[in-house]
Amino acid sequence: MSLAPITSDALPGICHGFFTRAGGASSGIFAGLNCGYGSSDQTEAVALNRARVAQALGADPSAMMALHQVHSAKAVTIDAPFDGTPPRADALVTAVPGLVLTVLTADCQPVLFADPQAGVVAAAHAGWRGTLDGVLEATIEAMAALGARPAATVAIVGPTISQRNYEVGEDFLETFRAEDPDSLRFFANGKGDRFLFDLPGFGLHRLRAAGIGHAEWCGHCTYGDPERFFSYRRSVHAGEVDYGRLISAIRL
Helix, strand or coil: CCCCCECCCCCCCCEEEECCCCCCCECHHHCECCCCCCCCCCHHHHHHHHHHHHHHCCCCHHHEECCECCCCCCEEECCCCCCCCCCECCEEEECCCCCEEEEEECCCEEEEEEECCCCEEEEEEECHHHHHHCHHHHHHHHHHCCCCCHHHCEEEECCECCHHHCEECHHHHHHHHHHCHHHHHHEEECCCCCEEECHHHHHHHHHHHCCCCEEEECCCECCCCCCCCCCHHHHHHCCCCCCCCEEEEEEC
16 A cells, blocks of 8 residues: 555645555554654564655655654754754754654644745644644744745644544633633533533634744544544543554655
8 A cells, every 4th residue: 555645735846745544564553654663563664664754755764854742832943864862842944955854643733834935844743732832833933033934834734633523621621711711712512511622723723823824724633534544542542552653744
C-alpha cells in the first residue's frame, strides 16, 4: 500500500503532507505508518516508516527535523539540522530550503504554515494546552522574525479530534473560562455533566485573531476514522496499552 498524505490546495508549490496510517510497516495496534519513536513499536519499523515519509517528500531522512514535544507554547527557529538532543518545544520554523519540519500527533492539532512570498514555513503541535497557552501565536511571531507577514501566511490544521468526539469535564471548561470567557462558545453540552470541546474551531479562532491571511481545517477527525488515523483517546477507550503517532511535515 502506498502512502496517502492529505494535502491542501491552499499551499500550492509548498511540499507538505498530513500523513495517514496508509503505507506503513508497523503491525498490531501500530498497524500502518507509525512515526513515533516514543511509542513501544519496533524501532526498525518506525525508522522505515519515517524513511518512507522522507522519500515521499523528496528528502533524505537526515533532513527530517523533529522536536521533543511537551505541550508548550514554545516555537524554535532552525537554519541547520539539530546537533544532539532536539529541543523541548512544540513548533519549528525555518527559511532554509530542504529542511523538513515535522510534528507528531494522535488527536492534537498538527498545523502547517507557509508564507510562500517570504520563503518561510513552520509546523506546530497544538493540543488544547499548547493552543490555549499560545503556541500558534508564537509560531506566527517566529515566522515574522524571518520576514513572513501574517496576512500573507497560510495555516492548515490537519487531522485532529472533532468536537463530537472530544468529551471533557467541567474542570476543563473552567480552565478555558478563567483564561478567556469568550472561549466558552467552543463548548457544547454533552451527556449528563459532560461537555464537547471544539479543538479545531478554537485553533482556527486563534489563528484568525492573530491575523493569519488564510486558515482552514482539513475536516478529518482522528478519533472517528480508525482505518486512516491513530487516536490517543480512542486507544484509551479501547483499553490498548499504547498508540501510534501520525506525522505531518512541510519543507521549502
